[in-house]
Amino acid sequence: MKQETERILVLVRATPEESKKHGYLVCVAGINEKGEFRRVYPFEFSYGEKLIDFKKKDRIEVVLTEPDNDQRKESRKQIRYKNLHSPVEDEELRNLLRSKVSSIEKLTEENASLGVVKPELIDVKVEINSTEIYDKQQYFNLMGDYLVEKREKVKMPVELRYNFRCKNNPACKGHQIILLDWEFNELARNIMRTDTDPASIEKKIRNKFYDFMKERDLYFVMGTHFRFKTWMIIGIFYLKKKDEKQKELFDF
Numbered sequence: 739m740k741q742e743t744e745r746i747l748v749l750v751r752a753t754p755e756e757s758k759k760h761g762y763l764v765c766v767a768g769i770n771e772k773g774e775f776r777r778v779y780p781f782e783f784s785y786g787e788k789l790i791d792f793k794k795k796d797r798i799e800v801v802l803t804e805p806d807n808d809q810r811k812e813s814r815k816q817i818r819y820k821n822l823h824s825p826v827e828d829e830e831l832r833n834l835l836r837s838k839v840s841s842i843e844k845l846t847e848e849n850a851s852l853g854v855v856k857p858e859l860i861d862v863k864v865e866i867n868s869t870e871i872y873d874k875q876q877y878f879n880l881m882g883d884y885l886v887e888k889r890e891k892v893k894m895p896v897e898l899r900y901n902f903r904c905k906n907n908p909a910c911k912g913h914q915i916i917l918l919d920w921e922f923n924e925l926a927r928n929i930m931r932t933d934t935d936p937a938s939i940e941k942k943i944r945n946k947f948y949d950f951m952k953e954r955d956l957y958f959v960m961g962t963h964f965r966f967k968t969w970m971i972i973g974i975f976y977l978k979k980k981d982e983k984q985k986e987l988f989d990f
Contacts, residue, residue, distance in 0.1 A: 739803045741817060744770045746778065747826055747834070748794050749959050750973035753920045754783040764790060767812075767852055767961060767972060768798075769834065775852035777813040777961070778802065794973065795831060797822040808964060810851035832977050835957045841907035842960065842969055851962040857902035859956070860912060862948040866936040868895040896926040896939065898947060900958075900971060915960075917971045922947070955979055 750767035763780035770776055778800060781790050792798055798821055802814040826834070838854040845853040898917045904910040929942055951974075959973030 741801055741803050743799060743801050744776065745797060745799050745822065746770050746776055748792060748796050748798060749975075750961070751790070751794055751920055752972065753918070753923055766798075767959060769838070773838075775812045775850070776802075777808075777810065777852060778816050779805075779813075781816065781819075792821045795825045797824050797826065810962065810964070812850070812852045828977055831975065832955065835975060839906050839957070841904035841910055842913055843904070843907050843910060845960065845969075851967075853960050855958050855960055856905045857900065857956060857958050858905050859900065859902050859948065859952055861901040862944060863899045863901065863914070864940045864943050864947075865897040865899075866895070866939055867897060869930055869934040869936060869939065870895060895930065896943065898922060898943065902958075913969070915969055915971050917947075917974065919972065919974055922974070951976055953979075 746766075746768040747770075748766055748768045752765040752767075754762040754764050756762055762783040764783045765777060765779035766781060767775070767777050783790055798819050800814075800819040801817040803817060805813045805815045835854055836856075839856045840850075840853050841855055842853075845855075899914050900917060901912060901914045903912050925946070926939075926943065929939055933939055933942070954976040955978070957975045957977075958971045959975070960969050961972040962969055
């Protein structure tokens with residue numbers, strides 16, 4: 739099978755998903771040097787060991803081949819990779835994201851399965867499914883159901899759906915789409931380590947993911963589900979505006 743080597747800027751690391759045959763695997767989304775979106779998998783992950791030595795905003799060099807049964811045009815299977823240890827700076831990232839901004843309507847017309855939108859936030863819906871902390875959560879994510887074997891899916895303790903319009907499409911009537919982001923997952927877990935009151939948890943998450951985000955230069959990385967083709971927010975960048983001091987939302 740044909741192989742090719744690409745350098746990819748990592749925009750998304752999906753939450754690890756369990757495979758009974760292969761252990762925990764992670765899918766990555768990013769942009770190559772030609773400006774093309776890539777969905778790359780599988781990367782091995784081990785809780786407590788973290789075999790993946792890169793994170794979002796890092797650049798990696800990856801040997802790729804065609805996926806086994808994923809027909810999405812951006813998808814590739816990785817053979818091996820290395821971290822180039824040259825993470826992108828915020829201004830370069832901002833310029834890249836701006837150059838890629840589209841709308842869900844246009845991405846759908848183009849039969850894309852990855853893209854970037856700049857949202858105009860309308861509201862956010864937070865659903866507390868459980869106040870227990872799961873160390874090995876599984877849910878529909880960017881990786882989708884590309885593995886042949888069946889796996890049981892369980893809900894995240896906290897689900898967040900953004901109600902927004904695509905700024906790049908004045909005719910956009912709005913969308914309500916779930917956020918499936920590793921950092922959001924970890925933030926919710928951190929909150930629940932000290933707070934088990936659903937109303938309090940919801941208030942804290944709303945404050946950080948709605949009130950705070952409305953003041954940032956905000957971008958959503960969008961991806962479609964493997965089977966259902968529905969759009970999901972798989973990554974979020976909340977860059978500071980040029981006239982304000984840096985304030986980090988996530989601190990792990």
